Amino acid sequence: MEKTTNQRAWFLVIPVLILVAFSSIIPMMTVVNYSFQDSFGGNEFFWVGLEWYRELLQSERPWDAFGRQLLFSFIILLIEVPLGILVALSMPKKGFAASICLVLMALPLLIPYNVVGTIWQVFGRADIGLLGRVLTDLGISYNYTQNAFDAWVTVIAMDVWHWTSLVALLCYAGLRSIPNAFYQAAEIDQASRWSVIRYIELPKMRGVLMIAILLRFMDSFMIYTEPFVLTGGGPGNATTFLSIDLVKMALGQFDLGPAAAFSLMYFLVILLISYVFYTVMITADKDEVAQ
Amino acid sequence: MSKGKHPTIRLSAVVMIAYLAFLLVPIYWLVIMSFKSNSEILSMFTLFPENFTLKNYQTSLTDPSWYMGYVNSFIYVSMNTVISLRDQCQRPVKSHDIDLRSWIISAFSFR
Numbered sequence: 001m002e003k004t005t006n007q008r009a010w011f012l013v014i015p016v017l018i019l020v021a022f023s024s025i026i027p028m029m030t031v032v033n034y035s036f037q038d039s040f041g042g043n044e045f046f047w048v049g050l051e052w053y054r055e056l057l058q059s060e061r062p063w064d065a066f067g068r069q070l071l072f073s074f075i076i077l078l079i080e081v082p083l084g085i086l087v088a089l090s091m092p093k094k095g096f097a098a099s100i101c102l103v104l105m106a107l108p109l110l111i112p113y114n115v116v117g118t119i120w121q122v123f124g125r126a127d128i129g130l131l132g133r134v135l136t137d138l139g140i141s142y143n144y145t146q147n148a149f150d151a152w153v154t155v156i157a158m159d160v161w162h163w164t165s166l167v168a169l170l171c172y173a174g175l176r177s178i179p180n181a182f183y184q185a186a187e188i189d190q191a192s193r194w195s196v197i198r199y200i201e202l203p204k205m206r207g208v209l210m211i212a213i214l215l216r217f218m219d220s221f222m223i224y225t226e227p228f229v230l231t232g233g234g235p236g237n238a239t240t241f242l243s244i245d246l247v248k249m250a251l252g253q254f255d256l257g258p259a260a261a262f263s264l265m266y267f268l269v270i271l272l273i274s275y276v277f278y279t280v281m282i283t284a285d286k287d288e289v290a291q
Numbered sequence: 292m293s294k295g296k297h298p299t300i301r302l303s304a305v306v307m308i309a310y311l312a313f314l315l316v317p318i319y320w321l322v323i324m325s326f327k328s329n330s331e332i333l334s335m336f337t338l339f340p341e342n343f344t345l346k347n348y349q350t351s352l353t354d355p356s357w358y359m360g361y362v363n364s365f366i367y368v369s370m371n372t373v374i375s376l377r378d379q380c381q382r383p384v385k386s387h388d389i390d391l392r393s394w395i396i397s398a399f400s401f402r
Contacts, residue, residue, distance in 0.1 A: 023374075087310050090303035104311050107318060115321075122324065123317045128332050130320050161317065164310075 034260035052261035062262055064237070065245040066269075072152075072241060073220040076159045080216055081209070083160065084167025088205075089197065091172055105165040117229025120158040124230075145231060148238035155227050155239050159220060167212045174208035175201060210284060214277045221270060242266055 035052055037045040056062050087105075092098040108116070124144050126132035135142040144154040178200065186196050224243040227233060233240035233248065240248070246266060250259035324332060325347050326340040335341070351357040 083310075086306060090306040090310075092307070101307060101311070104314060108314055111318075119317045119321050123320050128324075128336070130316065130338075133336060161314065165314070 031260045031263060034256045035264055036257075038257050048257065052257045053265070056258055056261050056265070061245065062242075062265075065240055065242050068238075068240065069221060069242045072155070072159075072223070073217055075156055076163075076220050077213060077216060079156070079160050080164045080167050081213060083164050084212065085171050085202075085205070085209075087164065087168040088171035088175055089201070091168070102169070105168060107165075108162050109165055111162075113225035114229055116158060116162050117226045120154060120161070120226070121230050124154050146235055148235055151231050151235060151239050154230060158226050158230065159223070162226070163216060163219070167216060170208045170212045171205055174205040178204045206284065210277075210281045214274075214281065217277070218270065218274065221273070 033045075036047060036049060038048045038051075039045045091101050111119070123129045124132045124142070126136045126143060132142055141147075142150050144151045182200050182204075183196070186200060191199070222243055223241055224247070227239045227241060228244055228247075231239055233244040237245075243266075246259060246262055249255050249262060323338075323340055326343050326345070327337070328342060328344050328346065331337065331341060
């Protein structure tokens with residue numbers, strides 16, 4: 001059979017190529033360009049090779065931010081996932097109460113990030129905020145603008161407040177999809193509430209839980225707005241996470257070269273973690289099908 | 292069965308109410324603050340607005356330096372919606388209206 005070669009079809013791809021070029025490829029390549037060049041103002045750039053990468057990997061600053069970032073993501077996962085499961089298990093199963101709970105729980109998810117930061121900034125202030133005032137009246141010294149530990153507590157409370165509902169809603173969806181037969185079988189076996197959770201509900205929630213963990217990890221790894229609104233990364237550098245540090249470097253100090261190198265490495269780290277998570281999820285899915 | 296079930300229901304209600312309170316108290320604080328005058332916020336600590344005022348809303352809806360924020364957001368959102376439309380067009384879509392709704396919702400998240 002003879003194949004007809006018709007290359008005209010390539011023209012159909014042009015609109016997409018142009019759009020993608022402007023929306024991702026060109027901006028991305030600009031960053032790549034910056035990361036290999038230095039400039040002394042004006043528009044003169046010269047090639048420095050891997051100098052920025054070497055300098056960054058040897059300096060402490062990005063590593064500190066990376067450490068804080070990992071710690072933050074780890075803590076919020078440690079709080080949000082169990083709390084989300086607990087809330088999902090406690091939610092009413094059906095009826096009016098379930099709808100009310102769903103709506104109220106979705107509220108924080110709908111609030112713009114900036115407003116979340118503002119809410120907690122006001123809420124935690126000792127002079128005008130309820131939380132700060134109550135803690136101060138209880139004799140607990142609490143000041144998130146001065147004390148690094150308090151700033152961390154506030155940022156974590158803020159993230160838990162903002163995103164636990166997402167985990168809970170995903171788990172709730174997973175719970176609702178468990179067929180009733182499982183519960184009936186458990187009842188016949190006189191299974192305790194704990195073993196129902198352990199052997200039926202948790203394994204059945206595994207898929208959605210993986211998604212929830214992945215989403216929460218990626219989102220918290222890229223967190224910017226909320227801590228920025230709260231303290232601007234302070235006190236000192238206590239809550240300067242990776243993206244805040246990046247913006248400080250790129251727009252505060254205008255060190256375009258190092259900032260570009262930083263952002264590319266940041267991007268690669270996220271890509272790597274996503275890949276790992278994706279692989280784990282796919283394997284978990286296959287296992288589930290195989291069982 | 293009923294013996295074992297009763298405490299679980301109670302416990303879950305307690306968890307649920309505590310969680311919802313945790314979610315709603317900061318929002319409540321923001322809302323009542325919007326009904327207080329600036330001097331009330333700064334000078335006294337009240338759990339409920341003493342002098343209920345809509346002045347803040349009046350300012351944010353009539354002062355151009357405030358309401359232009361909404362206008363800009365809407366311009367941004369509309370452009371974003373049009374641009375993300377092309378992403379959707381390239382995909383083979385089975386049920387159009389569901390997808391239509393989802394991208395409208397995604398585009399309308401004011402962030």
